[in-house]
Amino acid sequence: MGKNTKDKKIRELLELEIYPFLYFPLRQLLNSIAHNFPDYPEEIRLRRLKPLMLCFGGKDFMVTVDGKLTDKYENVYIVSNDDMDKTFQLICQGSIYAVEEELKSGYITLPGGHRVGIAGKVILEGGTVKTIKSITSFNIRIAREIIGAADKALPFIVDGKFGIYNTLILSPPGAGKTTLLRDLIRQLSSGIEKLDIKGFKVGLVDERCEIACCHNGVPQNDIGLRTDVLEGCPKAQGIMMLLRSMSPEIIATDEIGRPEDVKAIEDTINAGVSIITTIHGNDIEDLKKRPTIKKLIYGRFFKRYIILGFSAGVGSLEKVIDGDSLNDIYFNKNERVASYVF
Numbered sequence: 001m002g003k004n005t006k007d008k009k010i011r012e013l014l015e016l017e018i019y020p021f022l023y024f025p026l027r028q029l030l031n032s033i034a035h036n037f038p039d040y041p042e043e044i045r046l047r048r049l050k051p052l053m054l055c056f057g058g059k060d061f062m063v064t065v066d067g068k069l070t071d072k073y074e075n076v077y078i079v080s081n082d083d084m085d086k087t088f089q090l091i092c093q094g095s096i097y098a099v100e101e102e103l104k105s106g107y108i109t110l111p112g113g114h115r116v117g118i119a120g121k122v123i124l125e126g127g128t129v130k131t132i133k134s135i136t137s138f139n140i141r142i143a144r145e146i147i148g149a150a151d152k153a154l155p156f157i158v159d160g161k162f163g164i165y166n167t168l169i170l171s172p173p174g175a176g177k178t179t180l181l182r183d184l185i186r187q188l189s190s191g192i193e194k195l196d197i198k199g200f201k202v203g204l205v206d207e208r209c210e211i212a213c214c215h216n217g218v219p220q221n222d223i224g225l226r227t228d229v230l231e232g233c234p235k236a237q238g239i240m241m242l243l244r245s246m247s248p249e250i251i252a253t254d255e256i257g258r259p260e261d262v263k264a265i266e267d268t269i270n271a272g273v274s275i276i277t278t279i280h281g282n283d284i285e286d287l288k289k290r291p292t293i294k295k296l297i298y299g300r301f302f303k304r305y306i307i308l309g310f311s312a313g314v315g316s317l318e319k320v321i322d323g324d325s326l327n328d329i330y331f332n333k334n335e336r337v338a339s340y341v342f
Contacts, residue, residue, distance in 0.1 A: 010034055010037055010040055010041075011031075011034045011035070013040070013142070014030065014031070014034060014041075015031070016112075017110070017111065017112035017114060018044070018110075018114060018140065018142065019031065020090065021087065021090045021091050021110060021116075021140075022044075022087055022090065023082065023083050023086035023087045023090065024086075025080075025083065026046070026052065026079075026083055026087065029052070029063065029065075029067060029077060030044070030054075030063070032067040033063070033067040033068065033069065036068075036069065037054075037056070037069075038056050038057075039056050039057060040056075040142065040144055041054045041055065041056055041142055042055045042056060042057070042058075042141070042142060042174075043055035043060075043139055043140060043141050043142065044138075044139075044140040044142070045060065045137070045138070045139055045140075046079045046083065046084060046087065046137065046138040046139075046140070047079060047136065047137045047138075048079060048081065048084045048135070048136050048137070049078060049079065049080070049081070050078065050079060051063070051073065051076040051077065051078060051079070052076070052077045052078075052079050054069065057314055058174050058310070058314060062076045062077075063076065063077050064076055064077060065077050084135060084136075084138070085135075087138065088135055088138075091108055091110070091116055091138075092108070100131060101232075103118065103131050103132050104128075104129045104130065104131065105129075105208070105232070106118055106119075106129075106132065107208075107209075109209050109213060109214070109215055110215070111215045111220065112143060112213075112215075112220055113143035113212075113213025113214075113215065113220035113221055114140060114141065114142055114143045114213075115140075115141045115143065115209065115210060115213070116138055116139070116140050116141075117137075117138070117139035117140075117141065118132055118135055118137070118138060118139075119132075119135070119136050119137040119139075120132045120133060120134045120135040120136045120137070121133045121134040121136075143210075143213050143220070143221070144179075145179075145182065145183075145221050145222060146176075146179050146183060146315070147183065147186075147222070148183065149176070149179050149180050149182070149183040149315065150180055150183035150184040150186075150187055152317055153180060153184070153306050153317060153320070154184065154187060154192065154195065155195070156304055156306070156320045156329065156330060157184075157276070157304050157306070158195055158197065159303075163200065163249065163250075163274060164188065164200065164249075164250055164274040164276070165274070165302075165303035165304045165323075166269055166274055166275045166276075166301060166302045166303050166304070166323070167274075167275070167276045167277075167302060167303070167304040167305075167306060168277060168278070168279060168296075168302045168304070168305050168306070169181060169276070169277070169278040169279075169305075169306045169307075169308065170278065170279050170280070170281040170282075170283075170284070170286075170287065170305065170306070170307055170308070171278075171280070171281070171282075171307065171308035171309060172280065172281075172282055172309065172310075173280060174314070175308045175309055175310060175314060175315065175316075176308050176314055176315035177254075177278040177308055178210055178211060178254055178278065179315065180306070180308065180315070181211060181252060181254060181276065181277075181278055182211050182221060182223065184252070184276060185202055185204060185211070185223050185224055185227055185252050185276075186221075186222050186223055186224045186227075187224070188200050188202060188224065188250060189201075189202045189223060189224020189225055189226045189227040190224040190225045190226070191225075199224070199225060199226050200226060200249040200250045200274075201226045201228075201246070201247065201248050201249045201250070202223075202224060202226060202227040202228070202248060202249070202250045202251075202252055203227075203228050203230070203239075203242035203243075203246050203248035203250070203251045203252070204223060204227050204228065204229045204230070204251075204252050204253070205230050205233055205235050205238030205239055205242065205251070205252070205253040206229055206230065206231050206232070206233075206253075206254070207232065207233060207234060207235050207238065207253065207254070207255075208254065208255070209231055209232055210254060211223065211252075211254055212227075212229045212231065214229060214231045217231075228242070228246045228248070230242060234260075235253045235256060235258075235260075235261050235264065236258070236260035236261050236263065236264040238253070239251055239253065239261075239264040239265070239267075239268055240264055240267065243267070243268060243271055243273065248273055249273065249274065250273065250274045250275070250276060251268050251273055251274070251275050251276075252275075252276045252277065253277050254277065254278050255277075255278055255279060255280065256277050256278070256279055256293075257279060257280075257290075257292070257293070258292070259292050261292075262292045262293070262295060262296060265277070265296065265301065266296075266299075266301065269301050275302075279293065282309070283307060283319075284297065284305055284307070284321055284326065297323075297326075300323055300324055301323075302323040303322070303323040303324065304320060304321070304322070304323055305319075305320070305321040305323060306319075306320055307319040307320070307321065317330070318331070319331050
């Protein structure tokens, strides 16, 4: 894709799906520099009385008042109280009551699947989060589907005899594990002719609303033809609900770690249903240090470990490990799961 075409697609995405939720001065400033963006922005960071910042490829930049990207604290645009308050009104579409339930989780999902993380004063009620007030920060995480992100990883998790290997995807934050999981779900649900896969019934527990990115109950991302979504549901509960009610062949979820998650995964595998999930970590050695996950490793519950990193850019496929032998079956630091450059 040429630079002009790429710049146009960036501007279209921002103008249609992001700018309507930003206060006008912010919108105007970002629009003035969109043609100079090095890639699709991953995050727009607003912090009250702090510099406006953008994140590209895991690196953040401040925005100057004359519309440039910089890593120096000079002539930078400072996010005002009005910027914060008016942007919050736009995000809430004028009604904080309409987003109260989402606020309890610390984020609001916008049309298009973009997620606005929120920080501020947490109000508790009965020991649980009731809402967030006195907003201090917004993290607008720009959702992007990478169609084909799973192409290189898929052959390693397809079991010709039994369907799909139980798979754990691990990576540091921001290395693409959710993007990979989303595309795995899409392809396995709709079917893959070249791998002779007609399509599986997939149950998705989207606790943080990042995979399907539902808005008013409608997935904003392509998650395949045979995928049933439980949105905003705790993973352990959601897994058991899907097992009992939707007869899935595969259950997928994101970022496991709690003891109840591990128990639900054990029950899923023992019920003969495949599991694909993710976890934060640099390598399998990291996971062995965590008592709850260590049990899954040495119990041989997962047959494949897919490890992502940054060696060749965001989304690099670093290793594939066999869950029975715990030996590498793939190792190549010069290839990516999918190109993130358009």
